[in-house]
Amino acid sequence: MAGRLIGLDPTSGPLPEPSGRVAPRPASLDGAVVGLVANGLGEAEAFLDALYEELSSTHGIKAAIPVLKSSVSVPPEADDWQRLTEGATVAITGFGG
Amino acid sequence: MSVLRADRLEYDDPLELIEDYHRRGWTDGLPVVPPTPEAVERFLDAAGLEPDTVLGAVPTREVVVTAEHAAINAVMAGCLPEYMPVVAAAVRAHLHEKANCHSTTGTLSGASQLVIINGPVRNDLGVACTAGCFGPGFRPNATIGRALRLVIRNVCRSVPGFLDRATFSTPARYSFCFGEDEEGSDWVPLHVERGFPAGSSAVTVHSVMYMVSSPDYTSRTPEGVLDSLARTLRRQGTAGDRWLGDGTNVVVVMGPEHRRYLVDAGWSKADARAYLWPKLMEPQQPGEGRVKLGHPEGLLLVGAGGPGMAETWVMFPHLAWAITEPVR
Numbered sequence: 386m387a388g389r390l391i392g393l394d395p396t397s398g399p400l401p402e403p404s405g406r407v408a409p410r411p412a413s414l415d416g417a418v419v420g421l422v423a424n425g426l427g428e429a430e431a432f433l434d435a436l437y438e439e440l441s442s443t444h445g446i447k448a449a450i451p452v453l454k455s456s457v458s459v460p461p462e463a464d465d466w467q468r469l470t471e472g473a474t475v476a477i478t479g480f481g482g
Numbered sequence: 483m484s485v486l487r488a489d490r491l492e493y494d495d496p497l498e499l500i501e502d503y504h505r506r507g508w509t510d511g512l513p514v515v516p517p518t519p520e521a522v523e524r525f526l527d528a529a530g531l532e533p534d535t536v537l538g539a540v541p542t543r544e545v546v547v548t549a550e551h552a553a554i555n556a557v558m559a560g561c562l563p564e565y566m567p568v569v570a571a572a573v574r575a576h577l578h579e580k581a582n583c584h585s586t587t588g589t590l591s592g593a594s595q596l597v598i599i600n601g602p603v604r605n606d607l608g609v610a611c612t613a614g615c616f617g618p619g620f621r622p623n624a625t626i627g628r629a630l631r632l633v634i635r636n637v638c639r640s641v642p643g644f645l646d647r648a649t650f651s652t653p654a655r656y657s658f659c660f661g662e663d664e665e666g667s668d669w670v671p672l673h674v675e676r677g678f679p680a681g682s683s684a685v686t687v688h689s690v691m692y693m694v695s696s697p698d699y700t701s702r703t704p705e706g707v708l709d710s711l712a713r714t715l716r717r718q719g720t721a722g723d724r725w726l727g728d729g730t731n732v733v734v735v736m737g738p739e740h741r742r743y744l745v746d747a748g749w750s751k752a753d754a755r756a757y758l759w760p761k762l763m764e765p766q767q768p769g770e771g772r773v774k775l776g777h778p779e780g781l782l783l784v785g786a787g788g789p790g791m792a793e794t795w796v797m798f799p800h801l802a803w804a805i806t807e808p809v810r
Contacts, residue, residue, distance in 0.1 A: 393489070
């Protein structure tokens with residue numbers, strides 16, 4: 386179509402639509418190993434420790450896998466991912482300061 | 483010249499394109515210049531870049547940023563073709579691993595990306611370095627900073643509500659770019675202090691968590707001006723980070739009313755850092771933050787701004803190093 390204005394797409398591709406899905410939830414935490422992924426901000430470790438204590442007192446949790454990221458701004462290290470994916474039944478994390 | 487890879491859209495006129503780009507979420511809320519293939523090719527030619535030249539990546543987002551991406555967004559931002567080498571350098575700097583694009587553009591804190599230009603390219607392009615240099619009215623400052631931010635939005639996917647999670651964000655995210663006032667003193671320019679040759683041009687990108695003015699209208703000595711600055715730095719403190727280690731920076735932009743007391747007394751940037759450093763490392767007092775810099779060179783002292791107000795601006799970092807890249 387001669388004479389029409391051509392504009393180039395400035396993006397690296399369309400943004401994905403939010404799936405609206407959440408990770409699968411186990412029916413029970415009995416015997417679960419809970420990953421606790423702290424981002425290092427504020428009192429994240431203390432908060433997760435307290436949360437774990439609370440869950441332990443009300444559910445039959447078997448153990449915890451605590452992970453402290455090397456920075457608030459980067460993903461966990463490879464060996465931490467391995468510990469979580471191989472050992473944890475569920476994992477808890479958070480964001481913000 | 484390789485073939486441009488971007489998808490092409492057809493419009494009857496520029497206004498139709500501008501409105502459609504708004505609708506698609508491809509702007510920062512301001513109108514854009516139509517990125518036609520011809521315009522984008524002119525920008526790439528001006529920088530001697532092939533479209534598929536990789537300027538960097540954001541691995542956590544599975545994004546690779548090419549020269550074509552940067553050129554399209556530079557056209558949209560209102561740049562001239564001759565700005566393109568500076569835009570490419572800014573994109574390279576921001577996509578350095580330790581510039582930490584994923585964090586600094588996704589953060590709740592709404593950090594901005596400050597672009598500081600050094601060397602002859604400032605005068606070639608007319609980059610504002612003195613009065614009003616942080617603000618509007620200067621095409622290179624307005625559009626080079628905007629080009630980087632459009633790359634961050636459109637290519638790196640830091641779109642508000644998606645991967646930009648800022649609580650308030652900041653108007654500095656529209657554009658934040660200025661040049662060092664190298665002619666205003668005999669101080670060694672920032673990029674030369676960071677290892678680039680005198681006479682070369684370079685760009686430094688620093689992610690700014692927040693910026694604070696350090697005014698002092700009464701001091702008339704280097705020590706007095708720097709004592710005020712040390713108090714500002716100690717009052718705020720800076721974030722530390724194991725992954726970033728000792729490489730974090732604070733950018734200190736000193737205006738001419740403060741600078742002259744140091745320059746007239748023969749103080750270099752290094753002298754200023756040597757004076758400040760022990761004061762910054764003293765134990766914290768109540769109400770103070772900790773200045774978590776690894777070494778004195780982490781303080782990046784830059785001369786800029788105009789006469790009148792006796793102030794220095796302190797650009798506190800988000801979780802990143804300030805990265806300097808040559809303008810090629």
